[in-house]
Amino acid sequence: xxxxxxxxxxxxxxxxxDYGIVPGSAxxxxxxxxxxxxxxxxxxxxxxxxxVEVSNEGYKVASCSPLSNDAMDCTKSIQKILEVSFDxxxxxxxxxxxxxxxxxxxxxxxxxxxxxxxxxxxxxPTTQQQVFELNQQVLNDLHDWMH
Numbered sequence: 734x735x736x737x738x739x740x741x742x743x744x745x746x747x748x749x750x751d752y753g754i755v756p757g758s759a760x761x762x763x764x765x766x767x768x769x770x771x772x773x774x775x776x777x778x779x780x781x782x783x784x785v786e787v788s789n790e791g792y793k794v795a796s797c798s799p800l801s802n803d804a805m806d807c808t809k810s811i812q813k814i815l816e817v818s819f820d821x822x823x824x825x826x827x828x829x830x831x832x833x834x835x836x837x838x839x840x841x842x843x844x845x846x847x848x849x850x851x852x853x854x855x856x857x858p859t860t861q862q863q864v865f866e867l868n869q870q871v872l873n874d875l876h877d878w879m880h
Contacts (some may be wrong), residue, residue, distance in 0.1 A: 740764060742787055743771040746822055753826060753836035754778060778832035780804035781811060785825065791818035792825045 747759040755776040763772035771787040772795065781804045784795045793816055799808040811829045819825040826833040 739766055739769045739771045739787065743773060746773060746785075746787070750775070750822070750826065750833075752840055753830070753833035758782075776800065777807070777826075777830045778836070779807040779830055781807050781829075783811065783829065785822075787822075791820050792822050793818045794825065794829060797829075 743761045743764060747761060750759065751757065755778060758776035759773055760775070761771060761773045763770065765771065769789055772784060773787070774782055774784045776782050780800045781797050782800060783797045786793050786795045794811060794814065796815070797808055797811045799805050807830075814828060817828075819828065823837065827837060
């Protein structure tokens with residue numbers, strides 16, 4: 734678990750994963766700060782409700798229920814990993830939900846592209862004329878600042 738306080742971790746979970754689950758579906762129903770255990774339910778995009786237990790040992794699916802007949806296959810695959818502990822919530826969600834995995838990868842790609850685009854907005858001078866103009870601008874800015 735990333736945070737020492739279970740309350741902080743549970744709050745982060747219900748706010749951070751709407752992009753890859755049914756938005757607004759994550760609900761905390763156990764917040765035991767003495768034993769440092771929490772439980773929440775959420776609905777996967779595949780139409781399966783899962784109950785996740787969060788503790789110092791990690792994250793695990795305690796139970797799952799299909800919300801439609803179309804979700805039976807996904808539910809069966811999740812049942813195979815009930816009570817398996819994961820080191821992060823992302824790893825748990827990627828293990829139980831192929832749709833979450835796709836959304837996670839898309840969100841990661843978008844963030845990387847955003848960083849790449851931000852870095853590309855700075856123009857690097859390539860000709861002697863551009864270097865001269867840049868130096869002139871810096872000298873002018875310095876002159877203006879001093880006076």
